[in-house]
Amino acid sequence: MNSIYKIYLTGVGGQGIIRAATIIGEAAMKKGLRAVMSELHGMAERGGIVTTEMKIGDACSALIQKGSADLLLALEPVEALRSLEKVGPNTTAIVNSAPIIPFTVSLGISSYPEVSQIITELQGKIKNLFIIDALNLARKAGDLITLNIVMLGAAAAIPGFPVGKELLLASMKGTLPASTIEVNFVAFENGYETVLGEMQRE
Amino acid sequence: MKVEEILTGGEGEKLFLLGNEAAVRGALEAGVSIAATYPGTPSSEIGNVLSRIAKEAGVYFEFSSNEKVALEVSAAAAASGLRSFVFMKCVGLNVAADSFMSTIYEGVRGGMVILVADDPSMYSSQNEQDDRLYARISGSPLLEPSDPQEVKDLVKFGFELSEKFKLPVLLRTTTRVSHMRGVVELGKVKKGKAKSTFERNSSQFVVLPANARRMRQELIRKLEEIEEFANSCELNRIIDKGGDSGIITSGSSFNYVMDIVDEYKIPAKVLKLTLSYPFPEKLVKSFLDSVKQVTIVEEVEPVMEKEVLSLIGKYGMQKRVHGKLDGAFPRAFEYTPDIVRESLSKSFDLNLPPKEPVKSDIPLPSRPPVLCPGCPHRATYYSLKEAVKSLGIKNIIYPTDIGCYTLGAAPPYEMADYLLSMGSSVGTSCGFARATDQRVVSFIGDSTFFHAGIPGLINAVHNKDKIMLVILDNRTTAMTGGQSYPGVPIDGMGDTAPEVSIEGIVKAAGVGFTKIIEPFNLRRAKEAFTEALRYSGVAVVIARHPCAQITARERRKKGIHIVFDVEQDKCSRCMVCVRDFACPAIYVAIGGSVHIDALLCVGCGVCRQVCPDNAIEVTK
Numbered sequence: 001m002n003s004i005y006k007i008y009l010t011g012v013g014g015q016g017i018i019r020a021a022t023i024i025g026e027a028a029m030k031k032g033l034r035a036v037m038s039e040l041h042g043m044a045e046r047g048g049i050v051t052t053e054m055k056i057g058d059a060c061s062a063l064i065q066k067g068s069a070d071l072l073l074a075l076e077p078v079e080a081l082r083s084l085e086k087v088g089p090n091t092t093a094i095v096n097s098a099p100i101i102p103f104t105v106s107l108g109i110s111s112y113p114e115v116s117q118i119i120t121e122l123q124g125k126i127k128n129l130f131i132i133d134a135l136n137l138a139r140k141a142g143d144l145i146t147l148n149i150v151m152l153g154a155a156a157a158i159p160g161f162p163v164g165k166e167l168l169l170a171s172m173k174g175t176l177p178a179s180t181i182e183v184n185f186v187a188f189e190n191g192y193e194t195v196l197g198e199m200q201r202e
Numbered sequence: 203m204k205v206e207e208i209l210t211g212g213e214g215e216k217l218f219l220l221g222n223e224a225a226v227r228g229a230l231e232a233g234v235s236i237a238a239t240y241p242g243t244p245s246s247e248i249g250n251v252l253s254r255i256a257k258e259a260g261v262y263f264e265f266s267s268n269e270k271v272a273l274e275v276s277a278a279a280a281a282s283g284l285r286s287f288v289f290m291k292c293v294g295l296n297v298a299a300d301s302f303m304s305t306i307y308e309g310v311r312g313g314m315v316i317l318v319a320d321d322p323s324m325y326s327s328q329n330e331q332d333d334r335l336y337a338r339i340s341g342s343p344l345l346e347p348s349d350p351q352e353v354k355d356l357v358k359f360g361f362e363l364s365e366k367f368k369l370p371v372l373l374r375t376t377t378r379v380s381h382m383r384g385v386v387e388l389g390k391v392k393k394g395k396a397k398s399t400f401e402r403n404s405s406q407f408v409v410l411p412a413n414a415r416r417m418r419q420e421l422i423r424k425l426e427e428i429e430e431f432a433n434s435c436e437l438n439r440i441i442d443k444g445g446d447s448g449i450i451t452s453g454s455s456f457n458y459v460m461d462i463v464d465e466y467k468i469p470a471k472v473l474k475l476t477l478s479y480p481f482p483e484k485l486v487k488s489f490l491d492s493v494k495q496v497t498i499v500e501e502v503e504p505v506m507e508k509e510v511l512s513l514i515g516k517y518g519m520q521k522r523v524h525g526k527l528d529g530a531f532p533r534a535f536e537y538t539p540d541i542v543r544e545s546l547s548k549s550f551d552l553n554l555p556p557k558e559p560v561k562s563d564i565p566l567p568s569r570p571p572v573l574c575p576g577c578p579h580r581a582t583y584y585s586l587k588e589a590v591k592s593l594g595i596k597n598i599i600y601p602t603d604i605g606c607y608t609l610g611a612a613p614p615y616e617m618a619d620y621l622l623s624m625g626s627s628v629g630t631s632c633g634f635a636r637a638t639d640q641r642v643v644s645f646i647g648d649s650t651f652f653h654a655g656i657p658g659l660i661n662a663v664h665n666k667d668k669i670m671l672v673i674l675d676n677r678t679t680a681m682t683g684g685q686s687y688p689g690v691p692i693d694g695m696g697d698t699a700p701e702v703s704i705e706g707i708v709k710a711a712g713v714g715f716t717k718i719i720e721p722f723n724l725r726r727a728k729e730a731f732t733e734a735l736r737y738s739g740v741a742v743v744i745a746r747h748p749c750a751q752i753t754a755r756e757r758r759k760k761g762i763h764i765v766f767d768v769e770q771d772k773c774s775r776c777m778v779c780v781r782d783f784a785c786p787a788i789y790v791a792i793g794g795s796v797h798i799d800a801l802l803c804v805g806c807g808v809c810r811q812v813c814p815d816n817a818i819e820v821t822k
Contacts, residue, residue, distance in 0.1 A: 012569065022383065026203060026218045029385045035218065036349065037383045040325055047786055048571035060349070061457035062382055065539045067557030078566055087560040102569040103786040107613060110567035117564065125560045144801055175203060 004057035005162045006064045008086045011075030012100045013050050016148030021052040023175055027167040028056045038062035056162040073151055076100050077118045092128035094154045098135035130195050137190040146187035153191030209255045213390040221380040222247035224350035228357025230259055233392035235284035237263045238272035241682035242291030243326040244380040245319035253694050260393055264694040265685050268653040269294035270301055277305040280314035281407055283398040285361050289317035292333050304409045305370055306340040307417040313361030314370040319380045322501045322536035332502035333374050337479040341421045342372040343428050344479035346453040350384040367424050378454040429480035437476035438485055445469025448493035450506055452478050455499040458542040466554050481509045490521055497549040498525035501537050524549035575787040576750035576804035579607045579674055581721040583615040584783055589731035598641045599634045603627035605647035606681045607674050614784050625654025635667040642669045649679040649687040662740045663712045670734050670741040673704055676749040684751055708742045715741035722747055724811045754804050764805035765821050767798045772817035783812045
């Protein structure tokens with residue numbers, strides 16, 4: 001059972017979470033591994049929460065038990081907090097620090113915590129934590145829409161991540177529109193190098 | 203992966219497919235000739251893929267006006283000897299049920315597979331109905347895949363089974379199977395016949411009572427034969443992990459059971475039922491003989507559990523049966539690995555400890571789904587609300603319907619008071635107009651109007667009901683991802699098609715007041731709504747503007763990128779744009795200043811009309 005790698009991806013509708021997860025799954029398949037993922041479509045896509053659960057290895061179901069994700073990939077900081085149920089002592093987390101404020105906050109029905117408070121909370125709860133400004137890294141790559149690929153690159157830098165960079169890049173080529181490949185490759189590198197840099201500093 | 207690979211992928215090749223994509227491949231490998239649907243989550247992607255590749259595959263595909271029509275198209279094709287595939291969401295089968303029942307009685311000549319996608323936990327459905335019960339009401343054999351590979355294989359097998367027994371086959375997925383992605387090994391695509399000839403035989407194809415009585419007996423005989431087949435069919439298999447306790451399971455639950463049994467090394471014999479109706483009595487009886495107790499792991503209704511209990515009663519066996527009925531498993535909502543672990547610890551009397559999750563006490567903001575930035579429905583709701591306010595009408599009842607605009611239930615619009623099903627806005631409006639003295643204003647989408655709204659409107663006219671109906675025409679079936687429907691000039695094959703006029707139908711039905719409005723012109727829209735609200739009879743307002751997803755796509759194509767922002771020196775922070783219009787692109791920063799998120803803004807500019815300070819301008 002140790003050979004099963006469990007990834008929990010979360011964020012907001014429109015961020016490209018399913019796309020990022022599919023790229024990982026296809027890369028795993030090309031490596032000859034089993035991969036399963038569970039996505040939710042439909043109503044949630046309209047600015048709601050989107051989560052995708054996946055397992056690489058010999059698992060039947062894609063759904064992850066409480067406290068047992070190997071990797072949490074959160075494309076939005078509050079959504080990282082909302083996913084803590086899947087996080088346990090052995091979870092590594094990569095969290096994008098750029099918030100997306102839900103309209104319920106503008107309407108005054110709910111409130112959004114300070115990002116610094118979210119980060120402090122996550123730091124206190126997760127040992128292996130990487131906070132990255134993925135939005136800024138996507139901007140540097142040349143298109144804000146590549147945020148999901150920044151996060152994908154960041155994941156690829158984590159030791160134990162089941163598929164290597166080359167396979168992921170190949171899978172991106174087969175999935176993303178040809179005209180966007182170049183900017184996406186830069187975005188991937190931006191995420192990859194940021195996490196690698198942080199690990200070397202530690 | 204590109205969508206086209208679902209068709210072009212070669213035999214033996216592996217693709218990482220969604221359950222719904224795998225269903226398409228299965229149909230193509232079976233040599234399907236005709237496919238039809240009405241889009242509905244969690245089955246929608248089947249149609250999305252087919253609409254992209256049907257032409258190249260030599261398959262006829264259509265988005266029918268509703269599920270009943272889709273099933274009828276498919277039934278007639280199968281009666282003519284072609285292989286036909288019809289698919290829909292769980293509640294879609296309610297719409298199709300009348301013809302579905304008769305199709306099972308009459309049987310088919312070509313294979314017919316009816317795929318229904320159930321939605322346990324109701325991610326995007328109005329109820330949690332278990333369509334396995336439809337197999338039992340109708341007498342159709344039932345297949346239950348667990349993962350994308352099985353979806354593909356079983357759709358293909360379903361056609362063979364259907365032709366062997368001359369009976370349509372029901373294939374039931376759930377959200378977690380339809381929207382599961384996994385590695386699928388492909389078989390060979392087979393080209394289906396384009397046309398066939400219908401051979402008349404009224405004793406087989408006309409359900410006159412005399413014929414139906416014979417069909418009923420014939421159906422019972424067929425089901426006995428299929429049960430015999432299911433007893434020895436390798437689709438129903440036992441995975442023996444030792445011990446003398448049994449588990450009977452199917453569909454998505456099988457995946458959870460196997461993962462938990464493996465992880466916690468639980469000694470159990472697992473019977474996976476894939477051809478699960480007719481219930482294979484002999485197979486289950488011998489399985490029960492081999493175990494001391496049995497646990498039934500199935501989602502939604504205790505369907506197999508009751509079958510097992512009746513079998514135990516019939517043979518006077520002494521076995522403990524665990525499942526939903528003894529409280530070991532929860533009755534409502536979908537299962538998860540955690541639920542299956544907890545429930546198996548009860549029924550197996552084991553201690554299966556969970557991993558301790560991390561907890562946080564920080565209160566989190568809710569993030570419900572919202573109408574998109576640039577959505578025409580928001581503008582419609584806004585100007586209608588203004589019209590209602592200016593006329594001072596109180597206590598309006600707002601029956602609504604199924605589509606993105608159901609989100610009009612949320613604040614600040616709060617214009618959704620009653621909803622039953624597709625098309626129910628109009629029929630229930632008639633009822634409210636009779637039962638109360640309140641003003642009735644209802645909403646229905648364009649595609650939903652064609653689906654089931656028209657009979658209600660005819661009813662309203664004929665019975666002289668005083669109702670106002672707003673038809674929200676955004677030129678697509680938006681909620682399910684933007685499929686075509688009879689009101690647009692393109693069909694399921696991607697060919698140009700006659701556009702059926704909504705206003706033409708409305709006028710032909712004899713509606714006395716009809717107005718078409720551009721919702722982005724708030725002033726004119728308000729005037730039209732005011733007039734309609736004053737009308738005493740059936741008034742219809744058609745609010746026509748393309749879905750924000752369509753306009754966003756067009757802008758991207760043309761390279762148009764306009765966004766708006768708030769000029770801070772002009773803004774008095776009146777909050778009209780935030781509180782009354784409530785576009786998710788508009789937000790209040792810490793300190794109270796109002797801004798527009800450049801990432802979310804699609805440049806519709808409607809907020810400019812809303813702003814009393816004229817503070818919203820195009821960003822330079």
